[in-house]
Amino acid sequence: MKLFDRWSRKKGTPQKAPAIAPVVEQSKIESEVKPEKTVTEVMDEVKTKKHHPANRLLIKPLVTEKITYLQGDGKYGFEVRIESNKQEVKKAIEAIYGVHVVKVHMINCLGKEVRYGRMSGRRKDRKKAIITLKKGERIELHKNV
Secondary structure, eight states, X not given: OOTTHHHHOOTTSOXXXXXXXXXXXXHHHHHHOXXXXXXXXXXXXXXXXXXXXXXXXXXXXXXXXXXXXXXXXXXXXXXXXXXXXXXXXXXXXXXXXXXXXXXXXEEEEOOOEEEETTEEEEOOOEEEEEEEEOTXXXXXXXXXX
16 A cells, blocks of 8 residues: 555546545436525524624623613613624614514613733623613513522
8 A cells, every 4th residue: 555545647547436435427427406595585594693794793682780770761781892882782682582672772782991910901892782672572681590
């Protein structure tokens, strides 16, 4: 057995067919090949919320005392990407949770200066969105808690 058997073969020598591979007719192989699906078709098949494309915009729901208190008025808080705007957040919330958003308030939070011994640094900036839902609608954020 040669170490570089792949490159040492001569053009005229016949190569052995693999003994394990079954022989299948070409017509059967062509009938089994399915056309690839587009991204929109795949996203339509996926029914879970965690695979929704709008989830790239929302980072996480905010669970604080103040936000929990505001949930009685139909207001919910989410941490969103820094480059997002009100219209994108509104569409994302409506698409994922299936509710009607009335208002969106955005808050830019600058990262704090921090020190670890002699080393100083800064936490990352973040953006929060406080959304107001249509009267009578709710979002279940704490189902499994």
